[in-house]
Structures are given as structure tokens and as C-alpha cells.
């Protein structure tokens with residue numbers, strides 16, 4: 001079968017299943033009569049993030065397109081000066097895909113960066129960029145010169161400084177989070193001073209800002225590592241879910257593996273019983289790499305099938321068969337490293353206004369992965385939340401970021417839930433999240449901070465014991481507490 005025919009078959013099958021199910025049954029969602037909606041009001045001076053559940057009053061919102069050499073710093077200085085006089089907080093953002101108001105300053109100056117500066121240094125395998133540059137733009141420019149990001153998230157819409165500020169990670173192995181691939185950055189402090197931070201200059205501020213959610217100052221530009229792009233071949237291995245942690249850690253000891261991730265089945269009958277491990281190694285021929293493709297045919301196929309899972313256990317089982325069998329066979333060909341990470345978030349977009357996609361992420365040592373699956377089996381299927389996907393990645397130890405979530409090797413377990421936007425849906429999500437956070441922490445793991453702020457204060461401190469030290473340093477670096485967001489207000493303001 002040629003490639004076009006295979007694609008047509010796969011696309012057609014996804015569309016058919018999605019279409020058939022919605023035509024036959026309609027979306028099998030719970031009845032909303034009598035519930036209290038949490039849908040956003042979208043009125044003036046309210047700002048939201050990707051969750052749709054973080055609507056927060058703000059004083060003003062501006063978008064800055066000027067690059068560092070075109071006035072970015074002076075515009076930011078003016079904003080800081082005004083905010084200081086008014087006694088209001090300031091927060092920078094790029095895509096605002098964090099999900100708990102981490103990029104929103106209550107009653108303050110919200111600033112979105114839409115800057116574009118990018119300058120590669122192929123001799124040193126690094127690039128300089130403005131802090132608001134998105135990965136999709138950076139990736140396109142690196143791809144054109146045979147390079148790609150060393151570490152970024154699995155989607156390409158996010159800002160590069162945002163990625164550093166949450167210390168995100170992705171499929172590239174065997175690396176730690178993106179902060180480990182950052183050489184230096186310029187930071188605008190509360191008093192308007194612009195300082196350089198690196199491992200040799202202002203090292204303590206470097207470590208506080210990595211994964212520090214913009215609470216130390218405003219990053220204006222960065223210097224980040226890149227690596228040569230490569231043509232890779234996937235290897236698919238199916239296994240019992242409980243074996244995945246150890247087998248994944250072992251597989252990544254092979255130094256030729258450049259990308260790796262896993263998936264698990266999510267249907268309630270066989271919940272998390274099976275896992276699929278996908279590892280990518282370079283092919284012999286690395287000549288004439290094709291340009292990075294954007295949203296691929298598999299993604300379009302996947303969206304239909306992905307959304308059709310909602311309320312349909314049979315479709316979840318069918319999707320697992322598609323992923324482990326049909327899709328594995330149809331996508332078994334060569335692909336470039338850059339194409340694998342060149343995926344926009346919109347690919348899996350939810351178009352149902354009464355629901356929202358909420359991510360969770362837990363970091364667990366490979367040796368505790370099987371026990372962690374038992375925790376999930378006890379907590380998730382019994383909740384009212386619809387788990388549509390889980391992706392498993394690897395994160396090497398990070399002992400730099402003060403708010404590190406991976407002091408040892410960790411499997412990163414990223415879960416995507418579809419949540420009803422109602423008071424009852426939110427209450428159930430809070431209960432389920434706290435259960436998962438607690439039992440993960442009891443196994444020595446941690447939860448990830450850019451998502452909903454449902455952890456209790458005690459859980460936050462248990463997971464991030466250095467937060468007290470972080471808050472104390474913040475009071476010295478930012479005595480008027482100019483840089484604030486919901487993460488600070490909810491947990492650290494009282495430390």
C-alpha cells in the first residue's frame with residue numbers, strides 16, 4: 001500500500017468513527033440540567049488561561065511585539081514603574097497555556113509577549129532569542145539550518161522563556177528539563193536593572209528563575225542549546241503496564257535512542273493494564289533531511305478518534321487497538337526529530353463549550369511506576385473525570401532549579417482529562433487531584449506546577465520543600481512583591 005493510500009485509510013477510519021458515534025449517540029455527556037456552570041464570562045478586564053477556568057480581574061492587558069533591540073526593555077521598564085506607583089502586580093506570558101493563573105496578575109498589569117528575535121550560533125550549537133519567541137517559529141528557523149531544539153515540550157505553541165519558567169520537558173532523551181539546556185538570560189529586576197544570569201553570573205538567580213514562574217523578574221532574552229536534526233526510525237514495543245517504568249529506563253540506556261515516550265490504554269475495564277513504548281534511533285542515511293512537517297495526517301486522524309472517546313468505553317478500546325496495531329504499522333517509517341515535536345496544541349482541540357481539557361502531570365521513579373499505576377487504578381476510574389490520554393516520558397535528574405520536581409530519574413506521566421465546566425465537575429476534580437497528589441508524594445514522587453492549583457498548602461510544601469527558601473529569596477529580590485501571579489498568591493504569599 002502506498003503512503004497516500006495508507007493515510008487516506010487511516011484518516012477515513014478516524015473521521016468515520018468520530019462521525020458515526022456522534023451521529024448515532026450524540027455526545028454521551030452527562031445531563032447538565034440543574035448544575036451550576038463555570039463557563040467563562042469573557043467580559044472586559046477579565047483574563048483567562050488555557051483551562052478556561054482561571055478568569056481573573058486584571059487592571060490592564062497589553063501585547064508587546066518589540067524585540068529587545070527595538071525597545072522591549074524600555075517598554076517593560078515603564079510598565080514596571082507605573083505598576084510600582086499604583087501598587088499593582090506585573091506578570092509576563094506567551095501562550096498562557098498554564099492552567100491555574102500562573103501567568104495572570106490579579107488586578108495587575110498582564111503583559112503578553114509576541115516577540116520574534118532569533119539568532120543561531122551553529123559553531124556553538126546555541127541560539128539567542130527574545131523571550132516571547134514561540135517554539136514553532138524557532139523550530140522552523142533551526143530546521144532550515146539542520147538543527148532543532150535540544151529540549152522542548154511535545155507541542156510547539158509555547159513561549160521559550162515560559163518553557164524555562166515552568167522548566168518544561170518533552171520526548172527528547174536522555175535529557176533533564178529545558179532549564180538544563182539554557183546557557184543564560186537577561187532579567188529585568190523590580191528596580192529596572194537589567195542583569196545577566198548564567199551558571200557563572202548571578203547563579204543563584206539563574207536557579208531561582210528556572211522553574212520559578214516569573215516570580216524573580218522579567219526575562220527579555222535568552223541563550224539556549226540546540227542539537228543537529230536527525231532522521232529517526234521508531235520502534236514500537238507493547239508490554240504489560242506494570243513493566244513500563246523499568247523497561248523504559250533500561251531502553252534509554254542505549255545511547256543511540258534520541259526520542260522516547262510511552263502510552264497506556266485508558267478504557268475503564270482494562271485501565272492502565274497495557275503500555276506501548278516508542279523509541280526512535282537515527283537511520284544510517286542522514287542526508288537531505290526533509291523540512292519539518294507540521295500537523296500531520298496522523299494528528300488529524302487522532303483528533304476524531306480522540307474526541308469520540310468521551311463517554312464511549314468501546315471507542316477507548318478501539319483507539320488502543322489503532323495505536324498499538326494499525327497506527328504502529330502505518331507510522332513505522334522514517335521521520336525527522338523536528339517533525340516529531342512540530343505539533344500545535346490545536347490538533348486535539350476540544351470544541352465542546354461545556355467541557356474543558358485539563359492536564360495533570362506526576363513524576364515518579366521508574367522503580368515505583370507499577371505501584372503508581374495501582375494508585376491511579378484506585379482513584380481515576382471511580383471519579384467523574386474522563387481520562388482521554390496518558391503519555392509517559394523520561395526526565396533526568398535536575399538539581400539546579402530551586403523548585404525542582406525531579407531530584408532523581410523520573411518517569412513523567414502526563415494525563416489529559418476532559419472536565420465538565422460546572423461546580424460539581426470542579427469539586428470532583430479537586431477531590432481526585434488531591435488523592436493523586438497525596439499518593440504520588442507518598443511514593444516519593446511529585447506533581448507538576450503549571451496546571452490547576454488544586455493541591456492543598458501542605459501538599460505543595462511536601463512536593464516542593466524548597467518553596468520556603470524560594471519565598472525568602474523572592475522577598476529580597478522583589479521587596480515590593482511586584483511580580484505576582486496565582487501560584488504566588490495561593491501558596492507562597494503566606495510562607
Ligand SMILES: Cc1cc2nc3c(=O)[nH]c(=O)nc-3n(C[C@H](O)[C@H](O)[C@H](O)COP(=O)(O)OP(=O)(O)OC[C@H]3O[C@@H](n4cnc5c(N)ncnc54)[C@H](O)[C@@H]3O)c2cc1C
Pocket residue numbers: 050091092093094095096097098099102103104113131132152153154155157158159160161162163165166167168169170213214215217218219220345359450485
Ligand atoms: C496541550 C499542552 C501540552 C503540554 N505539554 C507539555 C510537555 O510536553 N511538557 C511540559 O513540561 N509541559 C507541557 N505543558 C505545560 C506547558 O509547558 C506550560 O503550561 C507552559 O507554561 C506553556 O507555555 P506558555 O507560553 O503557555 O506559558 P505561560 O502560561 O504564558 O507562562 C508560564 C509561566 O512563565 C512565566 N513567564 C512567561 N514568560 C516570561 C518571561 N519572559 N519572563 C518571566 N516570566 C515569564 C509566566 O508568568 C508564567 O508563570 C503542556 C501544556 C499544554 C496545554
